Amino acid sequence: xxxxxxxxxxxxxxxxxxxxxxxxxxxxxxxxxxxxxxxxxxxxxxxxxxxxxxxxxxxxxxxxxxxxxxxxxxxxxxxxxxxxx
Numbered sequence: 001x002x003x004x005x006x007x008x009x010x011x012x013x014x015x016x017x018x019x020x021x022x023x024x025x026x027x028x029x030x031x032x033x034x035x036x037x038x039x040x041x042x043x044x045x046x047x048x049x050x051x052x053x054x055x056x057x058x059x060x061x062x063x064x065x066x067x068x069x070x071x072x073x074x075x076x077x078x079x080x081x082x083x084x085x
Contacts, residue, residue, distance in 0.1 A: 001084065002080065002085075005077065009077045012043070015039050015042050015043050016046065016047070017066070019066070020066050046073075047065045047069055050065035050069050051063065054068060
């Protein structure tokens with residue numbers, strides 16, 4: 001059971017990283033619009049709470065929500081692991 005949870009959390013972290021990379025290269029984001037929209041649809045519910053908590057305008061225009069989200073995902077994974085073991 002934990003392997004499935006681990007896989008889901010790793011996939012979410014990977015998609016957050018893909019979203020960051022796509023945001024840095026707008027031309028690729030435009031060319032891969034369908035993929036980009038799918039990645040946004042999956043990662044938005046995860047990132048939005050962190051973006052509200054730590055708006056980019058308060059951090060000099062840098063969006064730290066992906067880093068915070070991945071950190072929390074890893075924390076959740078560790079908590080689940082401890083509960084299951």
